[in-house]
Amino acid sequence: MKYWAFLADPEDFGWNEMxxxxxxxxxxxxxxxxxxxxxxxxxxxxIAIYHTSPDKALIGIAKITGVxxxxxxxxxxxxxxxxxxxxxxxxxxxxxxxADDVLAGMSFVKMPRVAVQPLTAAQxxxxxxxxxxxx
Numbered sequence: 001m002k003y004w005a006f007l008a009d010p011e012d013f014g015w016n017e018m019x020x021x022x023x024x025x026x027x028x029x030x031x032x033x034x035x036x037x038x039x040x041x042x043x044x045x046x047i048a049i050y051h052t053s054p055d056k057a058l059i060g061i062a063k064i065t066g067v068x069x070x071x072x073x074x075x076x077x078x079x080x081x082x083x084x085x086x087x088x089x090x091x092x093x094x095x096x097x098x099a100d101d102v103l104a105g106m107s108f109v110k111m112p113r114v115a116v117q118p119l120t121a122a123q124x125x126x127x128x129x130x131x132x133x134x135x
Contacts, residue, residue, distance in 0.1 A: 002045045003119040004037070005108045006062070006082070010051040015059040015087065018049070023083040026116075027071055034116040039068045041080050041116075048119060048127055050108065057091040058127060060084060089132040102126040 006026060008014045018024045029038055047062040066081035097103040103126055108117040119127075128135050 002042065003121065003124040004041065004045060004047045005050050005106065005117045005119055006047045007050045007052055007108060007115040010055055014051055015049050018062065019084045023065065023081060025079050026082050027079040029077065029115050031114055034114045035077055037116040037118060038078050038080060041068055043067055047082060056094040058088060059091055060087045092127060092131050100126065
């Protein structure tokens, strides 16, 4: 199993909408690096959902429910199906991640414009620890 950070614009489609809908097609990812990452997602992989401005915080945990497939709206891109697992016990703000020795190394902390980025197992564990969320 791999771990990912998916960046979401909460004013467009965020955790609350995904939780309400019960699942989502993760689409609209245009960045080449993010698309490359999306292509390697596998069913069962875990995702930390990060809300961009105005929240700038990790909000919840989701999982990949299907392998990457062509985006029906743009043949050169792919999409994946995701579903919410649970909301983090508390949101984890970007400022707190930057101040943490383990999380400061996360690529999305350094490159916030890449919407799909890998996390290490140590980073995943640290997110759960800091938020008091059971894995």
